[in-house]
Amino acid sequence: MNYAALNYAALFRATLPETALEIAAVLVLFVDLAFLRRATQKLRAAVAAWLGIAGCVAGIWAVYAAGWSGFSAGNDVLLAAGGSAGVAQVAILVLTALTLLLLIGSSFTRNPGEYVAVVLMAAAGGLLIAAAEDLLVIFIGLELLSLGLYVLTAFAKSSGASAEASIKYYLFGGMSAAFLLFGFSLLYGLSGSTGLPRVVYGVDNAVFHGGVPLLLVALVMVAAGLGFKVAAVPFHLWAPDAYEGAPAPAAAFIASVSKVASFALLISISYVTLHFVESFQVSHAYATFKVYNPGEPQSHNTLGIVTVWPFILMVLSVASMVLGNLAALAQTSVRRLLAYSAIAHAGYILLGLVFFSRGPASAQAILYYILTYGLTTIGAFGVVGVIERAAGSDKLDSFAGLHKRAPALAAVTLVLFLSLAGIPPLVGFWAKFNLFAAVLAVSRSPLSIGLVALAIAFSAVSLYYYLQVLKRAYVLPAPDETPIHAHPLTTLVLVAIAAAVVLMGCFPALLQSWIAGFYPGLR
């Protein structure tokens, strides 16, 4: 990297959204500590949340204001802009703002200012990895995000479950970060660069000269690190505990924002992997491909990243779909059920990354999926949070008779869980259809059709456990029929999320064209 070429003004412009979040974080802390020491808990939470939301709004403005310029040092792109990165960044900011709205009605912490500050900093990490095109930037962004998540998981200081979840999450996270870093260092050793395009090209060259075993080790390690972030089997063990123990708004943040950021990162890796190669054909386990390099238009016949990386993702995808859906069948806690369902959804999305298109179609389909999934999950955790406070537990049975105790919440639950199950006309169905259509558009081999069929079959299985929740909410009688009162703002947010899920389902083109607008000149 040529440090003399670093243009700090450009760097500042490219990281304007992150900067906005960090300023907001500091401001929240300052206001909370300086002016609100004596204020009521409610006021402090409200001020902190609204300031944080203001930061997110400023961040969204900054994403648009920064233009589609990105940031490069010399010839190496460090941060991408526009396209998938832009979509993911706006989505991260919107979803973060929604989780902050949920904070206002909850009462798990006495330090709302610190909570909001940590959320904003973690979101800044998310923004960074959504745009990162360089191994080091990726790692820094991931750590920034992860450290925030560990703290958020432990934020309910009076709850043992929260502390236990956090330490488990932290241990797994630390280990997978080590794997990831080791994998990155091997990739650097193979390619001599940290920029993603150069890594791909360098690795393919190295492999041509006999570096296959090292490459396999490196990619498996990277997959372990990133698989941990998206909770793909077999790196999913933290998810059920973290989802169960974390305070509801924090769990919503982990389930939505962190997922969006991690999948955006996976998208950029897959995109670079494919785009560097001009054309390739897979025959047996080997790929014949022409690399995009004017000086050297030769055909390689190697086992490069192009073939190995999708294969690893495919293994993760199938394992996640199968295990996530089957394990969810046996859960009695709604939070754990949502965790296993998240694992299953990660499996579906990974399928989209396995059969990734050279055009933007796959990236758009995956972003569509993860955005709408994140939105739905935030709503689901909002409902769980309200019910937990009323019933004292997140067991399935505490949902019993919800339609009588809180009709609006029951209706929201109905919409959100059916959307997760992929029932039309809700948005979850569109996301699935879109994603699977993108997969089949890339490849119509028996393998891809078989995997799509597997995914659809397992989403039929998933209806069973989502219906278990809805059965409690609508069918079974309530043990006590005292009405549940949620904070009016929480109810409003949840109803708005449910309405959005219905609306986007009835008019799917709205979100699609918004996403497509980030890809000028393509399509």
Added chain:
Amino acid sequence: MLAYVIYISFAGALVEALLPRGKNTAARWLALAVAAAGLALAVAGFAAGWNQGREVIVDAAWVPAMGIHYLLVADGISRVLVLLTGIASVAGILFSWNVELRANQFFAFYLALIGGVYGVFLSGDFFLLFVFYEIAIVPKYFLIAIWGSTRREYGAMKLALYSFAGSAMVLIGLLAAYVASGSHSTALADLAHAGLPASFQMWVFPLVFTGFAILAGMWPFHTWAPTGHVAAPTAASMLLAGVVMKLGAYGCLRVAIGVFPRGLDPWGFTFLGLGSWRGVFALLAVIGIVYGALVALAQSDFKFVIGYSSVSHMGFVLLGLMALNQIGLDGAVLQMFSHGVIAGLLFAIVGRIVYDRTHTRQLTELESMHLARRLPFAAWAFVIAGVASMGLPGFSGFVAELQVLTGAWKAEPWWTIAAGVGIVVGVAYTWRALQKAFFTDTIPAPHVLEYEHTHKLDPITWPERAGVALLVLSTAVVGLYPRILLDQIEPAVRALLAGGVQ
């Protein structure tokens, strides 16, 4: 105009869901008004469509990027089935006049289901059809699980999972067809003319056909039907047998046969005497006819008798489809209408008129209750319904089954012979149920007579009379003058055979 049957049903469902709790009378009248408006529109659309052939009702770009259209189309088959849905929905509400528990929610789910069913029958786009098809699944679950009886949670979950498994198969077929045809359009007509290769159709056809046929009660995937029917509240079992099973049969006809006709071609080899998917599904249909009838003969629960008879009668629909000739398909569509009306009537009598008064469905217990004297209206209504169900001339079932059997004979004589056995057994189980439930020849002892005199059963209410009248009238009109439907069905079937099946 016909499109409004969908919108008013969903709007009605929304209003019902927002009604305050406890306003049961208002909920009932509102539901009846919505359903009656739907029936009126269906009748008007049916009449307006006379000699019109296929007409596009609405065509709007829905997802331009993927070439998916909101396309509503009506042809003779659609109009007949929309008419059936209108009749069944009005009758179902009349027979659920006594629902007191969460009445507004009941009618909300009911109308949402009806809206989905209307939507399926009017969709001209595979994708849209699938969306409406799935919309119809969820309300069924809640209708059975909340307001049902015997093992309702089990029955409801089984039905939901079977339906969803079937629709998963259809979704795979939809995705495969959409991508294989070049990702331009999901309109049924476009897919049918996309020139999908025969090898492709050969595996998609059985997948999609089976997916839809699960909901049509095809043996051996029929087991959700009897348990679901028995568990469901009266109106829901009327709808299940009356229209929801038709969704499956309609999907088989419109999508599987209409879009993937090459899938019915011979394989080029025979396996166990079967040379094509056509033979396989015809065999399953025939087994369903005979098996359903035999099992119905052995039931002790009155509602199970009707439940298995539905499996048997739906076998005729599938057999008619597999005949693949004009008369067989005409018969299949007519049988859909006929069974929808007759099964609705049977379930109404068993589930509402008899069960709500005697609180038992066991034939042995009903045997000692002398219902022919105590509920003459029910007894005579059941005689008419039973006679219609057996397929006696003068009722719609006769014309329909005759056409199916003729079509099947033209295609493969042994199918007709085997199905004929089913008809004979059908007479036996209907007769047995009729005799056991209503016309026992035991002479009541004096103290029983006195007991019966002091414990009168509730009188028949006006909604029950109106519902029975509506359904009996429908089957009789079609039985006496089948041309009223056949004139619409025939051109539509001819177009389908010409456009799809070679």
